[in-house]
Amino acid sequence: MSQTSPSTLPARMESSFQELLHELSRCGHQAGTLLERAHLPRWCRNPLFFFLGYIAKADGRVREQDIRYAETLMKALALSARQRRKAIDHFRKGKEANHLPLRRGLMFRLLLMLWPTPALKTAICICHGAQVLGRPGKARRHRCEDAISHMGLPVVISDDIFDSYASKVWIRTAAAPGKPATYEQACQVLGVTRRDSLAEIKRAYRKQVSACHPDKLAQQALTPSEVAAAKDRLLRYQQAWELIRQRHRSS
Helix, strand or coil: CCCCHHHHCCHHHHHHHHHHHHHHHHCCCCHHHHHHHCCCCHHHHHHHHHHHHHHHCCCCCCCHHHHHHHHHHHHHCCCCHHHHHHHHHHHHHHHHCCCCCHHHHHHHHHHCCCCCHHHHHHHHHHHHHHCCCCCCCHHHHHHHHHHHHHCCCCCHHHHHHHHHHHHHHHCCCCCCCCCCCCHHHHHHHHCCCCCCCHHHHHHHHHHHHHHCCHHHHCCCCCCHHHHHHHHHHHHHHHHHHHHHHHHHHHC
């Protein structure tokens, strides 16, 4: 999180946002996986796909990655054929829009103080959509910020989401971490502590591996850099588990 967030966000929103960013990290920064684990109310769908279409057209034309990402979210939301047609229609309307109609973010703004989670989940999804081509350019980022603001959220929300991607996704190819060398490092990779039992660590390992398994990645709209990052995470999870398993076997 950036240092400005705690003083900018109300306590309820800050707490929900922290939890969602943590879960996003555990999902390997895949918004589709996040939606599979965390319920998104049905009334969020139309504005979500409208915003995605609006952002996708920021550079003048929609890319294949934008379409694949929208399809990934439709699958994550388990939309019926009728619901998919509605989502596609709203995505198309977003593409054709030169500005955001006030009504698109109205429900988010009305519920924000009492129930900020739907707006925050939607914000994560549209921020992911802004960077399906990699680090977002100025036009995509500005349209994403417009959508965030339209939901009544402060722009610092998008800053923090992009910071999370920058620190966990965008820099991986330039500075991939090395193989874990100690038990403590292996535990950090798997998100466990040295006090956890081997059975607990094994469950954590399987959960982490499932999020970046090649079969699952093939169903998602990922850029080449994201695929490479997921493969790197999978290798490190395997290395960490092997180190921990050998340590327990020899003790």
